[in-house]
Amino acid sequence: MNGLQWWCSAQTAAWSWAPRPFPGVWLLVALLAGLFWTLRRAAGEAAPGYRGSADRRRRWAWLGGVLALWIALDWPVGALAGYLASVHMLQYLLTALVAPPLLLLGVPDGAWRRLASRPGAIRFLRFLTHPLIALAIFQLILFYTHLPSVVDRLMVTPLGSFAIDTLWLAGGLVFWWPVVAPVPTRPRFGYPLKMGYLFLATVLNTMPYAFLTFGELPFYGVYELAPPVGLLGPHQDQQVAGLLMKVGGGLILWTAITIQFFLWYGREGEAEGPAPAA
Amino acid sequence: MKPNQERSSIRGTGRIVSLAAVAVCLGLMPAACRVEAPERAEAEERARDTGYRGIYLADAGPRPDFVLTDMRGEAFDFRARTEGQLVLLFFGYTFCPDVCPVHMASLAAARRGLSVDEQRRMRVIFVTADPRRDTPERLREWLGNFDEDFVGLRGSEAEVDNIMLALGLPAAIRDTSAGPDYTVGHASQVIAFPPGDGQRVIYPFGTRQADWKHDLPRLLNP
Numbered sequence: 001m002n003g004l005q006w007w008c009s010a011q012t013a014a015w016s017w018a019p020r021p022f023p024g025v026w027l028l029v030a031l032l033a034g035l036f037w038t039l040r041r042a043a044g045e046a047a048p049g050y051r052g053s054a055d056r057r058r059r060w061a062w063l064g065g066v067l068a069l070w071i072a073l074d075w076p077v078g079a080l081a082g083y084l085a086s087v088h089m090l091q092y093l094l095t096a097l098v099a100p101p102l103l104l105l106g107v108p109d110g111a112w113r114r115l116a117s118r119p120g121a122i123r124f125l126r127f128l129t130h131p132l133i134a135l136a137i138f139q140l141i142l143f144y145t146h147l148p149s150v151v152d153r154l155m156v157t158p159l160g161s162f163a164i165d166t167l168w169l170a171g172g173l174v175f176w177w178p179v180v181a182p183v184p185t186r187p188r189f190g191y192p193l194k195m196g197y198l199f200l201a202t203v204l205n206t207m208p209y210a211f212l213t214f215g216e217l218p219f220y221g222v223y224e225l226a227p228p229v230g231l232l233g234p235h236q237d238q239q240v241a242g243l244l245m246k247v248g249g250g251l252i253l254w255t256a257i258t259i260q261f262f263l264w265y266g267r268e269g270e271a272e273g274p275a276p277a278a
Numbered sequence: 279m280k281p282n283q284e285r286s287s288i289r290g291t292g293r294i295v296s297l298a299a300v301a302v303c304l305g306l307m308p309a310a311c312r313v314e315a316p317e318r319a320e321a322e323e324r325a326r327d328t329g330y331r332g333i334y335l336a337d338a339g340p341r342p343d344f345v346l347t348d349m350r351g352e353a354f355d356f357r358a359r360t361e362g363q364l365v366l367l368f369f370g371y372t373f374c375p376d377v378c379p380v381h382m383a384s385l386a387a388a389r390r391g392l393s394v395d396e397q398r399r400m401r402v403i404f405v406t407a408d409p410r411r412d413t414p415e416r417l418r419e420w421l422g423n424f425d426e427d428f429v430g431l432r433g434s435e436a437e438v439d440n441i442m443l444a445l446g447l448p449a450a451i452r453d454t455s456a457g458p459d460y461t462v463g464h465a466s467q468v469i470a471f472p473p474g475d476g477q478r479v480i481y482p483f484g485t486r487q488a489d490w491k492h493d494l495p496r497l498l499n500p
Contacts, residue, residue, distance in 0.1 A: 012376065014376055217488050221484075224486055225484060235487075
């Protein structure tokens with residue numbers, strides 16, 4: 001058994017179901033909890049008596065985002081991600097596609113208002129989270145962090161593995177920003193365009209999916225040479241990883257598209273006003 | 279400098295730093311694509327020099343001459359039974375948690391990629407370094423998980439150790455004091471004997487399916 005590690009990474013020792021602590025992950029979870037409290041306090045929403053359905057929804061969303069990250073990064077998922085490409089992919093889905101929109105949805109209103117009052121930050125965000133830039137950054141991160149040479153290099157150390165997880169989270173935040181965040185305002189990027197944006201993302205993740213699922217040989221040395229866990233061989237494990245990217249990623253993105261559709265539908269209904277009484 | 283100008287200058291610097299960080303990350307990507315682990319680079323260099331990604335040993339002498347027991351309990355004369363064939367010889371144990379199953383899985387996958395004729399001309403032989411626990415039944419069951427045609431051999435601990443020493447490998451270390459789940463320290467390389475005497479190619483742990491796919495055709499027809 002290896003000694004204490006601050007972050008999960010690939011191991012050469014055989015897999016064990018004995019739980020292991022990863023203090024770096026716990027620290028991140030604590031920091032995110034603290035960040036939420038700080039954001040609310042700074043926005044004046046932590047005052048006693050400040051309650052509302054929107055506030056409750058935000059708390060649940062933030063909690064969900066933190067929980068998704070915690071599950072993805074801590075034992076056993078985070079640790080197994082050093083042995084199985086399929087679990088590494090599950091970690092990617094949770095870190096880049098599930099946690100970021102929930103965290104963004106959990107940001108208090110007041111914090112968005114404060115951000116909107118900073119012209120420099122808005123100019124920077126307007127550029128960084130422009131849908132085309134955001135999609136390009138996310139796809140580059142997706143491509144880069146799934147390259148065999150990068151995975152084989154980075155996954156073997158806690159720092160490298162931390163770098164991959166951080167890139168996923170940052171890329172996910174940038175990707176989801178134009179869809180979920182109210183600041184900066186983009187009046188022309190309405191629901192139909194948001195649906196188109198998400199649909200484009202489902203199309204673009206076909207390339208890495210095909211690369212993993214239909215590859216003739218295992219691509220990642222770190223998983224091919226890892227002590228076996230379960231019944232999957234390295235090639236089948238890689239195929240499951242590819243399918244997970246396509247099906248799991250597709251499910252998340254299509255759920256978001258559906259939500260956007262119903263929001264659009266609701267907005268159109270409101271614009272038309274109530275039906276005239278007979 | 280007025281406070282507003284100062285703030286704007288700080289924000290401007292922050293933007294430049296952020297954009298520079300993004301540019302550096304994007305700039306590093308092509309470099310990262312080209313980066314290869316050192317052992318991969320070594321294997322590629324060997325392939326350029328000798329045609330094999332494994333470690334080629336010319337004039338390695340004849341195949342070892344030993345007789346052990348196969349999974350049916352019958353004597354297996356290594357030199358006589360493998361004459362004219364490509365042999366991939368490995369010393370391990372079936373309770374091994376890491377190296378042995380990885381090697382066997384790689385070899386099985388690589389073998390499946392060969393033609394039926396090529397498969398017939400190739401033999402994977404697994405000699406157990408842990409004959410106390412690796413009964414013939416256990417060997418048959420464990421190897422069968424990878425490939426029904428893999429051959430499992432066993433002998434006494436002393437016999438197996440002597441064969442390993444004769445091949446230039448360290449003898450196995452069996453720490454039976456650790457109880458029934460003891461581990462066995464053993465050499466981690468696969469030794470390839472191409473058809474015909476005198477050549478040997480060593481494949482250390484870290485050899486991947488792509489390496490076998492590259493080397494097997496040449497090993498079959500040296």
